Amino acid sequence: MALHVKNNIYWVGKQDWELREFHGSEYSTHKGSSYNSYLIKEEKVALIDTVWSPYADEFVTNLANEIPLEKIDFIIANHAEIDHSGALPALMAKIPDTPIYCTANGVKSLKGHYHQDWNFKVVKTGDTLDLGNGKALVFVEAPMLHWPDSMMTYMTEDAVLFSNDAFGQHYASDQLYNDLVDQNELHNECIKYYANILTPFSKLVTAKIHEVLSFKLPLDMICTSHGIIWRDNPAQIVEQYLKWADSYQENQITLIYDTMWESTRKMSEAIAAGIRKADPSVTIKQFNLANSDKNDVLTQVFKSKAILVGSPTVNNVMLPQVAALLEEIQGLRFTGKAAAAFGSHGWSGGAVERITQRLKESGFNTLEGTRIEWRPTQEALQACEAYGAGLVAQLGGADSDAAASAVTTEAEPMVCRTCSWVYEPKTGEPNQGVEAGTAWEDVPESFLCPVCFMGKDDFVPAADPAAKAA
Ligand SMILES: Cc1cc2nc3c(=O)[nH]c(=O)nc-3n(C[C@H](O)[C@H](O)[C@H](O)COP(=O)(O)O)c2cc1C
Numbered sequence: 128m129a130l131h132v133k134n135n136i137y138w139v140g141k142q143d144w145e146l147r148e149f150h151g152s153e154y155s156t157h158k159g160s161s162y163n164s165y166l167i168k169e170e171k172v173a174l175i176d177t178v179w180s181p182y183a184d185e186f187v188t189n190l191a192n193e194i195p196l197e198k199i200d201f202i203i204a205n206h207a208e209i210d211h212s213g214a215l216p217a218l219m220a221k222i223p224d225t226p227i228y229c230t231a232n233g234v235k236s237l238k239g240h241y242h243q244d245w246n247f248k249v250v251k252t253g254d255t256l257d258l259g260n261g262k263a264l265v266f267v268e269a270p271m272l273h274w275p276d277s278m279m280t281y282m283t284e285d286a287v288l289f290s291n292d293a294f295g296q297h298y299a300s301d302q303l304y305n306d307l308v309d310q311n312e313l314h315n316e317c318i319k320y321y322a323n324i325l326t327p328f329s330k331l332v333t334a335k336i337h338e339v340l341s342f343k344l345p346l347d348m349i350c351t352s353h354g355i356i357w358r359d360n361p362a363q364i365v366e367q368y369l370k371w372a373d374s375y376q377e378n379q380i381t382l383i384y385d386t387m388w389e390s391t392r393k394m395s396e397a398i399a400a401g402i403r404k405a406d407p408s409v410t411i412k413q414f415n416l417a418n419s420d421k422n423d424v425l426t427q428v429f430k431s432k433a434i435l436v437g438s439p440t441v442n443n444v445m446l447p448q449v450a451a452l453l454e455e456i457q458g459l460r461f462t463g464k465a466a467a468a469f470g471s472h473g474w475s476g477g478a479v480e481r482i483t484q485r486l487k488e489s490g491f492n493t494l495e496g497t498r499i500e501w502r503p504t505q506e507a508l509q510a511c512e513a514y515g516a517g518l519v520a521q522l523g524g525a526d527s528d529a530a531a532s533a534v535t536t537e538a539e540p541m542v543c544r545t546c547s548w549v550y551e552p553k554t555g556e557p558n559q560g561v562e563a564g565t566a567w568e569d570v571p572e573s574f575l576c577p578v579c580f581m582g583k584d585d586f587v588p589a590a591d592p593a594a595k596a597a
């Protein structure tokens with residue numbers, strides 16, 4: 128059923144109350160989700176995005192009840208991922224010649240998904256499409272937010288930004304607008320979405336928001352492609368994104384572990400007690416990975432100034448759930464956080480060292496870990512408490528941003544021509560073993576842009592983007 132949004136704009140999407148997993152099991156959706164599609168009925172009729180493929184037939188039927196399909200003049204595909212483009216095959220079967228407006232990368236992704244040579248119209252930032260009635264759509268490319276093809280579409284006069292995935296949340300609701308839903312639920316789903324999906328692209332988030340703000344366009348609503356529409360003070364989520372993109376952290380320490388026989392859990396609790404005694408103001412959270420949702424844990428990592436990751440040693444390595452989480456943590460490229468490892472072992476040990484190494488490779492400012500043999504004695508637990516207290520003292524000035532800013536270098540930043548990610552010599556790129564203070568000429572030839580994976584040749588001096596990389 129179509130729902131009126133503003134003037135001649137209607138929501139024609141799908142509320143998916145049942146969804147509990149998204150991207151396979153990559154993202155948990157405790158509150159369901161929605162696939163938001165918008166129909167604009169000006170002199171010209173435009174459809175912005177569609178819905179996920181399982182709901183394609185339902186979508187097309189509902190749309191045809193709203194408007195004869197042949198009256199749709201333009202289809203805008205802001206993003207090719209199948210939760211937004213999934214109904215295109217069913218729709219295009221009915222109106223095969225209707226033009227689809229998307230970025231150049233959008234054509235590649237849509238062809239890659241559907242293997243169809245539809246009537247694609249490639250658009251770039253600043254291109255406009257006249258809707259009549261004095262209104263137009265303006266396109267803004269947003270590469271790697273969060274796929275190479277991503278873009279946003281702005282509607283003039285109505286001052287509505289169709290932001291696609293940006294500013295969205297996985298949150299099914301019978302209310303369309305941000306001011307009508309539970310604010311805590313909304314905040315939790317927004318931060319989870321940012322933490323789990325957008326964290327690696329934070330530098331691009333900041334740059335894109337500043338670019339769009341520089342256009343000085345009025346903004347009345349942000350119509351996202353998942354979750355609610357921001358109509359009450361839409362700038363609030365933009366401001367929130369700027370904070371989240373800036374090495375976000377709260378006064379929180381999170382302990383994450385797995386255990387076979389509870390020794391590592393006891394260590395976690397003793398370390399937490401030591402932290403609590405040393406700093407009663409800090410929020411402490413503890414998660415056993417065996418019974419925790421990984422996306423919820425990653426959200427807490429995002430909120431933390433420091434994390435402690437624990438595992439017993441098994442066959443000289445860590446437990447697999449811990450290894451899996453560390454892989455996710457590495458991909459998310461958190462910045463400005465400290466970390467340490469802990470765990471129990473029987474003879475050789477090995478897990479604490481491996482965890483420490485992985486945390487270091489993931490860009491954390493790693494602190495000395497702690498280990499015990501077998502099940503903890505009273506003395507061992509006291510030592511863990513003391514360790515927790517000592518950690519608080521170390522955290523006083525130990526975050527890696529501070530460490531990075533202590534690095535002085537005259538070396539110039541370099542920018543990736545494909546996605547605009549900036550290499551800052553001051554911070555290096557610890558994910559690829561490039562230490563803070565490394566000048567571009569000393570960065571290994573195997574270096575890849577961490578956002579779009581282009582090689583070193585694709586980089587040019589940030590101060591002179593027209594120049595060719597040496
Ligand atoms: C299958 C298995 C393999 C193990 N392999 C090692 C090992 O390679 N090195 C070691 O030091 N301890 C090893 N241990 C001993 C555990 O690390 C030890 O029991 C530890 O206290 C368990 O901690 P937890 O109670 O947190 O599970 C192993 C234990 C099991 C059950």
